[in-house]
Amino acid sequence: MAATLHLCSGYQPIELRRQQCLHFTAPLPPWQPSVSSHCLSLRLRCEGGKVDVLERSDAQSRGGSDQIPNENELTCVMKFGGSSVASAERMREVAGLILSFPDERPVVVLSAMGKATNKLLSAGEKSVTCGVSNVSDLEELAFIKDLHLRTADELGVESTIISKHLFELEQLLNGIAMMKEMTLRTKDYLVSFGECMSTRLFAAYLNKIGVKARQYDAFDIGFITTDDFTNADILEATYPAVAKRLHGDWISDPAIPIVTGFLGKGWRSCAVTTLGRGGSDLTATTIGKALGLREIQVWKDVDGVLTCDPNIYSRAAPVSYLTFDEAAELAYFGAQVLHPQSMRPAREGDIPVRVKNSYNPKAPGTLITRSRDMSEAVLTSIVLKRNVTMLDIVSTRMLGQVGFLAKVFAIFEDLGISVDVVATSEVSISLTLDPSKLWSRELIQQASELDHVEGELKKIAVVNLLQHRSIISLIGNVQRSSLIIEKAFHVLRCNGVNVQMISQGASKVNISLIVNDGEAELCVRSLHAAFFESDLCGVVFESKSQNGSV
Ligand SMILES: Nc1ncnc2c1ncn2[C@@H]1O[C@H](COP(=O)(O)OP(=O)(O)O)[C@@H](O)[C@H]1O
Numbered sequence: 001m002a003a004t005l006h007l008c009s010g011y012q013p014i015e016l017r018r019q020q021c022l023h024f025t026a027p028l029p030p031w032q033p034s035v036s037s038h039c040l041s042l043r044l045r046c047e048g049g050k051v052d053v054l055e056r057s058d059a060q061s062r063g064g065s066d067q068i069p070n071e072n073e074l075t076c077v078m079k080f081g082g083s084s085v086a087s088a089e090r091m092r093e094v095a096g097l098i099l100s101f102p103d104e105r106p107v108v109v110l111s112a113m114g115k116a117t118n119k120l121l122s123a124g125e126k127s128v129t130c131g132v133s134n135v136s137d138l139e140e141l142a143f144i145k146d147l148h149l150r151t152a153d154e155l156g157v158e159s160t161i162i163s164k165h166l167f168e169l170e171q172l173l174n175g176i177a178m179m180k181e182m183t184l185r186t187k188d189y190l191v192s193f194g195e196c197m198s199t200r201l202f203a204a205y206l207n208k209i210g211v212k213a214r215q216y217d218a219f220d221i222g223f224i225t226t227d228d229f230t231n232a233d234i235l236e237a238t239y240p241a242v243a244k245r246l247h248g249d250w251i252s253d254p255a256i257p258i259v260t261g262f263l264g265k266g267w268r269s270c271a272v273t274t275l276g277r278g279g280s281d282l283t284a285t286t287i288g289k290a291l292g293l294r295e296i297q298v299w300k301d302v303d304g305v306l307t308c309d310p311n312i313y314s315r316a317a318p319v320s321y322l323t324f325d326e327a328a329e330l331a332y333f334g335a336q337v338l339h340p341q342s343m344r345p346a347r348e349g350d351i352p353v354r355v356k357n358s359y360n361p362k363a364p365g366t367l368i369t370r371s372r373d374m375s376e377a378v379l380t381s382i383v384l385k386r387n388v389t390m391l392d393i394v395s396t397r398m399l400g401q402v403g404f405l406a407k408v409f410a411i412f413e414d415l416g417i418s419v420d421v422v423a424t425s426e427v428s429i430s431l432t433l434d435p436s437k438l439w440s441r442e443l444i445q446q447a448s449e450l451d452h453v454e455g456e457l458k459k460i461a462v463v464n465l466l467q468h469r470s471i472i473s474l475i476g477n478v479q480r481s482s483l484i485i486e487k488a489f490h491v492l493r494c495n496g497v498n499v500q501m502i503s504q505g506a507s508k509v510n511i512s513l514i515v516n517d518g519e520a521e522l523c524v525r526s527l528h529a530a531f532f533e534s535d536l537c538g539v540v541f542e543s544k545s546q547n548g549s550v
């Protein structure tokens with residue numbers, strides 16, 4: 001006979017089965033960012049309509065040692081990026097990979113299939129100008145339909161699970177064509193179709209092969225974000241809401257959760273938002289922190305985080321260990337492999353992140369944790385951020401002017417522009433502007449915004465605006481900064497490159513150098529050879545055309 005358990009703090013009464021273990025995750029008032037959630041575990045006996053508490057434990061959920069072990073709990077997050085689920089064949093392999101970890105009870109996070117997000121964006125852009133009557137003929141729409149219907153067919157699942165989405169997608173493109181405009185809000189709704197369809201196909205496939213799975217749209221299960229369409233931030237309320245929903249469903253009816261990456265719901269607009277390109281990594285770490293899981297795995301198409309971008313230099317090699325700080329700097333300063341904000345929840349929850357290769361699961365990958373042995377560490381990875389705008393700002397007043405820096409930064413704050421790298425003297429500042437914040441705006445708006453920044457700064461300073469610069473970030477053990485800088489400058493001098501600005505941040509893991517865009521790839525290759533390949537130390541690389549790998 002079942003019994004009903006009544007709880008305070010806003011929980012619905014819970015129907016109990018005979019012997020059940022409950023685990024609650026609730027917000028602590030007032031909310032403290034450093035504490036992810038408060039967990040209460042009860043082991044209950046329910047007999048004859050009477051409930052006995054056999055065991056009770058309270059814990060701050062920090063994703064590790066203070067968790068109450070329970071053999072039935074969800075254990076980890078497994079996030080698979082677009083490259084890992086690009087086709088039916090890949091989805092089958094990913095399913096096999098998940099099942100090859102019988103001890104894990106994962107929450108699975110998926111991105112859109114392959115290049116679906118890019119195709120959706122391109123379809124939207126073309127719809128703005130192509131006219132309503134031409135939308136159905138768009139090559140990108142045909143690609144999206146064909147990819148998803150073919151995948152359903154090849155996986156042997158009903159195409160009806162995505163037909164509503166395909167229909168609505170075409171309606172949306174018609175709407176864009178009619179309005180002749182695509183707002184950022186519309187853009188987010190448009191790209192959300194990719195993740196909504198990939199997760200439905202994958203969950204249906206798991207169910208078909210007898211593995212119970214349940215699909216979730218992140219915007220329906222408590223991913224609450226700011227309303228910054230195309231680049232939204234996760235709000236704290238997300239953690240308890242997501243934990244409650246995923247955990248509650250798991251306890252009452254266990255099924256592998258298959259969650260859309262990248263998506264959220266704006267807290268004011270209630271519209272679909274996205275977390276910025278590559279945002280599924282952030283979805284994964286958010287779920288990991290919310291549920292206090294043991295590990296977060298992000299499965300990619302490379303053997304882990306590499307010593308540099310393999311598209312720039314093919315001799316890039318996997319890095320075995322990273323700290324959260326190193327990974328965060330690396331991601332923020334442009335390594336495409338991780339979303340810039342994705343390390344924050346993992347660090348707050350102290351949950352290890354493992355970067356693995358879904359095409360080569362045996363490769364050990366990269367393990368990212370709070371700390372690691374740095375005794376041997378010098379340089380870990382070299383990261384390149386292109387197309388950066390640099391500003392040299394020199395005060396027009398005499399030396400020692402009070403409040404100069406404050407005035408300069410107040411201007412950036414007022415204009416909502418974030419600054420990446422800074423070097424200062426008493427009366428001058430050199431800084432770079434975060435291109436991702438500028439890129440999310442229209443090109444014309446970007447140009448007028450830069451004019452506006454320049455105009456405001458010129459009221460207090462002489463300003464020199466320098467475009468087409470690159471930030472080369474040397475991520476590693478800044479305790480050895482003299483060695484790193486000596487070696488780096490030697491290499492750059494041998495290659496005839498002049499560094500225009502240098503900054504060693506308080507993070508203690510990053511030294512940033514600013515060079516011209518045109519020289520940047522050559523610098524990365526030469527620095528890589530000097531720091532990571534003893535056989536190539538001292539080799540002077542030929543300058544070559546952009547984007548080709550060596
Ligand atoms: N330092 C780096 N380490 C690993 N991969 C990198 C690095 N810099 C750039 N990349 C690129 O990031 C890609 C993986 O990231 P991403 O495309 O987001 O994967 P997914 O779509 O599978 O999540 C790799 O294929 C690689 O080309």
Ligand SMILES: N[C@@H](CC(=O)OP(=O)(O)O)C(=O)O
Nearest residue numbers: 081082111117277278279280
């Ligand atoms: N599909 C989104 C989100 C994402 O995270 O993708 P991926 O995991 O493939 O980088 C994008 O392309 O940006």
